[in-house]
Amino acid sequence: MCPVSLTVPEAGSSTHHRHDRGEISRHMEPVLLLNTSFEPLRVINWKRALTLVFAGKVEVVEEYTREVHSVSLVVRLPAVVRLLTLIRVRGSGVKFSRQNIYARDNYECQYCGYQPPVSELTYDHIIPRAHGGPTDWTNIVTCCITCNRRKGGKSLEQSGLRLRHSPKKPTWQPYVTTALGMRNPPESWRDYLAWHAGPKSEEAFSSHPPS
Numbered sequence: 001m002c003p004v005s006l007t008v009p010e011a012g013s014s015t016h017h018r019h020d021r022g023e024i025s026r027h028m029e030p031v032l033l034l035n036t037s038f039e040p041l042r043v044i045n046w047k048r049a050l051t052l053v054f055a056g057k058v059e060v061v062e063e064y065t066r067e068v069h070s071v072s073l074v075v076r077l078p079a080v081v082r083l084l085t086l087i088r089v090r091g092s093g094v095k096f097s098r099q100n101i102y103a104r105d106n107y108e109c110q111y112c113g114y115q116p117p118v119s120e121l122t123y124d125h126i127i128p129r130a131h132g133g134p135t136d137w138t139n140i141v142t143c144c145i146t147c148n149r150r151k152g153g154k155s156l157e158q159s160g161l162r163l164r165h166s167p168k169k170p171t172w173q174p175y176v177t178t179a180l181g182m183r184n185p186p187e188s189w190r191d192y193l194a195w196h197a198g199p200k201s202e203e204a205f206s207s208h209p210p211s
C-alpha cells in the first residue's frame with residue numbers, strides 16, 4: 001500500500017481517460033522495474049513504484065514530467081526504477097511463444113518489413129513443416145498475412161522471399177514489452193530496453209562462435 005495518499009492532478013476531469021500520447025498508453029503510468037544489474041524485470045504501476053521508493057527498496061532512474069501531489073509532498077511520477085538489492089531471476093531461457101517471436105522480430109514481417117496491427121501478425125515456418133522444418137526460434141519468424149500467403153508451403157528460394165534477419169533465440173527477456181502489449185514503450189524506457197537488441201545481441205552472438 002502507498003504510505004501517503006497521492007493523487008494525479010489534472011486540469012478538468014476524466015483523469016483516467018487522459019492519455020499522454022506516446023508516453024502513457026492503455027495502462028496508467030507504467031513504471032519499468034529494473035534489477036540492480038539494470039536488467040528489466042517487469043512493469044509495475046506508479047503507486048507500487050512509489051511504495052518501493054519510500055521503502056528504500058529502489059532508486060528512481062527516470063521520471064515522467066507529470067507529478068503526483070499529496071498534502072505535504074510533490075513528486076514526479078517515476079518512469080524507471082532500479083532495485084537496490086539484486087534479485088536472482090530464475091531460468092535462463094526466454095519462453096518460446098508466439099508473443100515472444102513477435103517481440104523478438106519487433107512486430108515486423110521478417111520478409112517485407114511491414115508492421116501491421118498486432119492482431120494481424122502471424123508467423124511462418126521458414127522451412128515448411130511438411131519439409132521437416134522444426135517449430136523453434138531458428139525456423140519461425142513473424143510474418144504479415146500477405147507474405148504468409150505468398151510463402152505458403154514453399155521453401156524460401158521457391159517463394160522468392162528474403163529474410164531481413166536470420167532468426168535466433170533471443171538472449172533478452174521480452175516479457176517487459178509483451179506484458180503491456182506495447183509496441184512502443186515509453187520514450188524514457190528506451191535506454192533500458194535497448195540492451196535487448198542491436199549491437200549488444202550481435203556482440204553476444206559473436207562471442208559465442210557457431211559450433
Ligand SMILES: [Zn+2]
Pocket residue numbers: 109110111112113114143144145146147148
Ligand atoms: Zn510481409
